[in-house]
Amino acid sequence: MKRIDNFNAGPSALPLSVLERVREELVDYQGTGMSVMEMSHRSAAYEAIHDAAEAKLRRLLNVPDDFRVLFLQGGASLQFAMLPMNFLGPDETALYVLTGVWSEKAAQEAVRFGHVVVDDQAKAEGYTDVPTQVMRPADVDLRYVHVTSNNTIYGTQWRELPVTDSPLVIDMSSDILSRPVDWTNVGVAYAGAQKNLGPSGVTVVFVRDSFLARANGDVPTMLGYPTHVKQRSLYNTPPTFAIYIMGLVLDWIEEQGGVEGIAARNREKAGLLYRVIDEYPDFYLGHAKERARSDVNVTFRLRDDELSARFLAEATKRDFVGVKGHRSVGGCRVSLYNAVSVESATRFATFMEDFVRAHR
Amino acid sequence: MKRIDNFNAGPSALPLSVLERVREELVDYQGTGMSVMEMSHRSAAYEAIHDAAEAKLRRLLNVPDDFRVLFLQGGASLQFAMLPMNFLGPDETALYVLTGVWSEKAAQEAVRFGHVVVDDQAKAEGYTDVPTQVMRPADVDLRYVHVTSNNTIYGTQWRELPVTDSPLVIDMSSDILSRPVDWTNVGVAYAGAQKNLGPSGVTVVFVRDSFLARANGDVPTMLGYPTHVKQRSLYNTPPTFAIYIMGLVLDWIEEQGGVEGIAARNREKAGLLYRVIDEYPDFYLGHAKERARSDVNVTFRLRDDELSARFLAEATKRDFVGVKGHRSVGGCRVSLYNAVSVESATRFATFMEDFVRAHR
Secondary structure (H helix, E strand, C coil), X not given: CCCCEECCCCCCCCCXXXXXXXXXXXXXXXXXXXXXXXXXXXXXXXXXXXXXXXXXXXXXXXXXXXXXXXXXXXXXXXXXXXXXXXXXXXCCEEEEECCCHHXXXXXXXXXCXXXXXXXXXXXXXXXXXXXXXXXXXXXXXXXXXXXXXXXXXXXXXXXXXXXXXXXXEEECCCCCCCXXXXXXXXXXXXXXXXXXXCCCCCEEEEEEHXXXXXXXXXXXXXXXXXXXXXXXXXXXXXXXXXXXXXXXXXXXHHHCXXXXXXXXXXXXXHHHHHHHHHHCCCCEEECCCHHHECCCEEEEEECCHHHHHHHHHHHHHCCEEXXXXXXXXXXXXXXXXXXXXHHHHHHXXXXXXXXXXXXX | CCCCEECCCCCCCCCHHHHHHHHHHCCCHHXXXXXXXXXXXXXXXXXXXXXXXXXXXXHHCCCCXXXXXXXXXXXXXXXXXXXXXXXXXXXXXXXXXXXXXXXHHHHHHXXXXXXXXXXXXXXXXXXXXXXXCCCCCCCCCEEXXXXXXXXXXXXXXXXXXXXXXXXXXXXXXXXXXXXXXXXXCEEEEEEECCCCCCCCCCEEEEEEHXXXXXXXXXXXXXXXXXXXXXXXXXXXXXXXXXXXXXXHHXXXXXXXXXXXXXXXXXXXXXXXXXXXXXXXXXXXXECCCHHHECCCEEEEEECCHHHHHHHHHHHHHCCEECCECCXXXXXXXXXXXXXXXXXXXXXXXXXXXXXXXXXX
8 A cells, every 4th residue: 555745735635544444434334234425314323423523523623602513515615605695785895805816716706796895915915925904994894804714825824813893704724623713703614624624525614693693595595504504414415425534534633632733733744844945045935924824835936947847846756746836826835734744744844955955 | 244235315325346446445546645535636647537437427328419517516406506597597487397395496496596387287196196298388488397307205207208399407316327318308417426326425417508508607606507617527626536436336337238237227126116016006005106106216105004114113124224205205215226236126025025924
C-alpha cells in the first residue's frame, strides 16, 4: 500500500485510521449484513449514525443550543444562493466582505435577491490580506455581514472574526474544525465537508434560531432551511455515506485533543513552512501578509519564475501532491488541513530548504 | 462477514463485487497513494473516473448524442424545483401526470414558477394503476409533460412511456438502468442514484440540447442547468466518491449483459413474487393492477391484517430487510432493484409460500 503526502486544496487528505475503519466496515457494517451505503436513511442503524454526527459536531465546536445543525448538499456554492433566498428580502441590505474569489461569488448570488454592499479593501490589495476593520455604510440597516473565514486560493485567514453590529454569516468551508469558533455574533455558518470534515457531497450548516425566525417562507421546498430544520436533514435522502465518514473524522478529531489540539497542530504545521519562507526571503515570497497568514493554506512563489516550474516538477517527483497554486494566483499552495500529518509538513519544509541549497 | 437479503426501497443493495472493489481500492486507488475521496476533482485521475462514468451511462442507456449528461446533488427533490425554475416560464403551462406522492411533490414545486395542469386519473384510483392514456387540456400549449416512470411507494410502473405531443420530463429515480429507455420524446430525464445506480448523494440528469436551448437564463448559478452543462458537472466540487462508485456499478451492469440483461433478470425476480401473490389470491393482495405492476417494487398486503404483522416480524427474523410497506400504503414492499440477486428473490418467494402453508 502506497500513501503519498497529500496537500490537495479539496477534496483532500483524510486520516488513514478513518479510511482503514471505512474499509473494515465497508461490506458489513457492525454485523448488520450491509454497507452503510445500502441502509435505508429511515433505519435505526442509519439514524444513529446521523444523530451521532450532529452530536459530535456540537460537542467539538461548542455549538450553542440555540443553533440548528444541518447536513445539506450542493456545497458552499449552493449556500451562496440559499442564504440570500432565505434571508435577504428585496428591500434589505447585506454587507459582503470580499476576501477572495469565493466571497465575490457569494456576493454575486446575493445581488439576485436583495441589496448588496461590499467591503472591497482586500480586493484592492490583490487579496494578500483581510481587513483590519470591516467598513460598512453608516446609514443602512444590515440584515447580515458575510465573511469568508479562510481564503483557500490566497492563503489568508481571519485570525479573529470581525466584530460588527449585525449577525455574521460565515463561509467556513476551508477552516471548519481547524480551530475553535466564537459563536457570539454568528447568525449562520456553513462549510462544504471536503477539506477538513470528510468526502465531498455534504455541506454542514449551523443556523441560529433567532436568525432562522426571519426566513422567507416562500422558497422552493428543498431550498428552504426550515424544511431541513423540521426534518432534521432527512426531508429527502441525505448523502448517508458521506455523513457516516464525517462522523468517523469527528471521532478522530476528538482523539487528537479536540479542536484545540487540532488548532495547535495546524499552527505547528503551517509554522514549519512559514519559517522556511521567512528564512529565505530572497528565494521564497509568501502571498499573504504576515498578519493574515492562513494555518491551513500556505501560499508562496519562488522569486525566480523559471525555478518555480522546477520546484513544482521536483515536488511531484517526490510524491508531494497538490502543491501547484490556484491558476488565479500562480506559484505554490500547500494545504495543511486537519488530516495532514506533522510528518508530511516536516518533509515538505525540508524539501523547501534542500531546494534553496541546491538552487541558490 | 454477514450479508443479508436487502430489499430496501432506497438507499438499497449494491453488488457485492462492487463493494469488494471499493474496499480493495479504498486507501490507495490504483497506486496513486490516496483514496478517491482524497483526490482533487481537478486531477487527471479523478477526471478520468468522472468522464468514464458519463461514457458508460451513455453506452448502457443508448443515450442519443444530442443529450447532455449531468451529475448533480440534491436528489430528485431538488430537480422538482430546478426543472420549472429553468424550463417553465410564468406564462407557460406544464402537465404533470400524477401517479403517486413523488409526482404530486414535483407538481407542487412547479406551481411556484408557472401554470400547472394535472392528469389525476391514477390518484382517483388510489394509485393502483398508471393512466392507459394521458389526458391533457385541448386548448393549451404544453411546455412539457412530467411523468414518474416507476412509483416506489405503490409498486406501479409505466410498461411503456406515454406518447404525447410535448416533450417528456421523466423522473426515473426508481427504475433507471433497470430497463432500456426510448428517448424519442424525452426532453429531460433525471434520477437520484440511491436505488439502482450507487450510493445516495448524486443525481443523474439527461437533458436534450433543444430543450436546454429554451432554459431561463436568470436563475441562481448552481440551480441553472447551463452552468453544469458548460462545466461538465465540475462547476464546483461534485460528490466524487459517489460518482466513482456509480462508475463501478455501471461496469457491473455491463457484465450482467447490459440493460437488456438486467431487465430480463428484474422481470424474472419480480415474476417470482407476483406468481406467489397470484397463486394465493385468498391470502395475498397485490396493490398494483396487473397491467401496471412494477418490476422493481412489489407491493402487497396479507388479506388478514393480524397475519400481516406476523409476516413482517417473521421476515425480519429471517434477515429479510426492508420489507415493510411505506406508511402511506401499509402492507409490504419488496424492492428488487438491479443489485438484488435472483437468489434473494427466490428465497423471499419461498418464504411467502411457506408462510401461506403455515398460516392458511
